[in-house]
Amino acid sequence: MVAGNESSARDMAIKARAASRALQALPSADRVAILNRIADSLQAHEAQIMAENAIDVEAAQGKVSEALLQRLVLKPNKIAQLADGIRAIAKQEEPVGRLLSRLEVAEGLVLDKVTSPIGVLLIIFEARPDALPQIASLAIRSGNGLLLKGGKEATRSNALLHKLIVDAVAEVAPGVGRDLIGLVTSRDEIDQLLKLHDVIDLVIPRGSNQLVSYIQQHTKIPVLGHADGICHIYVDAAADMGKATRICVDAKVDYPAACNAVEKILVHDSLVGDKLDSLVKALQDAGVTLHGGERAAGALGLPTAPSARHEYSSLDATVELVSSLDEAINHIHNHGSGHTESIITEDQQAADDFLRRVDSACVFHNASTRFSDGYRFGLGAEVGISTARIHARGPVGVEGLLTTRYLMRGTGQTVEKDKAVAYTHRPLPLN
């Protein structure tokens, strides 16, 4: 379904929910069959997809940033990779209806808690046409309906990918139909979409910090994602400086624009001198431009950092001195974004304190912040990384597209002021 004159985004959301309920009612094998059909269809239409993408890329030349252009291009082997990824999602354990707990409430009265689709998701993404089939496949696997809002620059790529996917759904499951996934094409509809909190359950933005931040500020729909990734590494007094150096360099240089790249390195002030000098030199040798926090700028002769809370997203980082673990933790709480922080130390007590007390989605000991990622966390596909404290936090896989339902099976039980049954509340095995 594509939004046009005759169908508003609200209608699309309502129809997507009805279709998602039909999808949820299907046996697992049918949802798997839809995904395999999508994978086959993408490969069968590879030439057409590449042709549409080439037209998008051609039209965007000179009008968008080089970075955006890079993310718009589908590389030669991309369709095969996408199809393989979708087949891998199809092979994953069935996420819907998974039994989480089972309790005997009273004799003959059993309560199950099971996983269940959330309902209708809105995905807003920029460039990256390859994100469309990935996210659609995750939504289908988990029984959800979708509204997709892509960037104008990928219009033709998205339109064809969307068509192939809903065609596959309708062929394999006519009772679900094409309404399961709506494509919103008009450009200025984003504010309209963000008002639909009564018919959309979750928004997942995939794009720049500005996009995510705008969405968070302008909707009452829960948002899964993060605007900032201001990650810290704290190099403790008892750090192994070899580990500290390797980890700081990796955390910045491996992919400087990633949200899990380190932006600020806090260093215990007992390391000032040879130890800190060699860390600074290693970072500079790796191409990193260092800035100084209030204390470090003077002590190390570095240019002053733009602010105490700054995401460079480039080969830049801030160094700051702290006098204690407590000060490091407070600094992170005051200036961080709650994404990922790491302590480098050989002092087990300091590591344990840091891991227990730092109030971020991911807290590491002697490991690079770059590990904060759905693939590296073994989640299979990544839906996003959340710095919210509600619903899902940190790298989120398919479980972020699920909620739960309680199912109770009885034999005629009533409550009657809690006198009609004798509550046993006995946990039962899950199989």
Added chain:
Amino acid sequence: MVAGNESSARDMAIKARAASRALQALPSADRVAILNRIADSLQAHEAQIMAENAIDVEAAQGKVSEALLQRLVLKPNKIAQLADGIRAIAKQEEPVGRLLSRLEVAEGLVLDKVTSPIGVLLIIFEARPDALPQIASLAIRSGNGLLLKGGKEATRSNALLHKLIVDAVAEVAPGVGRDLIGLVTSRDEIDQLLKLHDVIDLVIPRGSNQLVSYIQQHTKIPVLGHADGICHIYVDAAADMGKATRICVDAKVDYPAACNAVEKILVHDSLVGDKLDSLVKALQDAGVTLHGGERAAGALGLPTAPSARHEYSSLDATVELVSSLDEAINHIHNHGSGHTESIITEDQQAADDFLRRVDSACVFHNASTRFSDGYRFGLGAEVGISTARIHARGPVGVEGLLTTRYLMRGTGQTVEKDKAVAYTHRPLPLN
């Protein structure tokens, strides 16, 4: 802390977060000790609490509804019950830092997912001064900070209860201090509070549908709760009419104003005649006033129901006829509130379909909707019942006050384009 001229609600929220981090950093035994101190203090100050409550009740006479007045009164044995309830919460398994999963990411690199406090909760409640110590105890047990906004009618009761609780916190844990729980006293501050989405993580309203609905409409903070409880019972063609009758009567009569009371009884039209007549008579004999949906009003000579989606919260219910299980499920999806629905049938296939397909927080077979409750579900204390699809759904216990953090322990690992370690992604045992 009490909001006055010098301290805004925003300051209170920021201070509550700092205090909650100190609370979270304490050993479990200290959080338990705080709760036991609160319980002791409530009992030691029973006479004063009852006296303050009597003044509130006296002042409210004739100014509030009889129902509200009933909920304002602390009954003679209530303080002892409250203290016992708090000691029971203290005895529960430690909710913070519970290990949910453990994964070997690579050799020497282990990823844990653990439970963690959400942060700062805002509880808005009407009357019911007994709700204050209950919810404060749950928050403390789970390491959260709190802002409390009580009704004007309970001002003196709430002020004393709040004072006793923060006194106990400060005595047992001076490093946490009184700022952990803020009491907002000014009446018209509610709209101010609802704007604090950057410093408050979750709102939990305890009160009327109007209150919950108002809050949902006026804030971007996630809301845990439900405005409507429009529960359905579907009496299938293959129902045991004895069970159907007992369950329908219980679901309405046991507590007609409860959110889990049945509001609409859908009856398969093959039961029209003696079977339905005897169900109708049993309900009427139990004091229920029946209204008819579009089809049933004519067929059964009942007054027409106010609407297809109506919560009576009284000894009234709507009866409607449907021709199939499909029609019953569609009716529930179109007119329900996603709270609790029950099917009465001896047809296992129909029961399975209903449980698999009905998209509500709680879906029952041959059991009264009144079982939809935290106590009956064995959750210990109940934070609320959620019809949202994000974070927590259905009756919510202390787990609704928790989120998760990922903790990773390494030995110096880096990512280096995913070539520095060999990913094993091997699940490890949880102990």
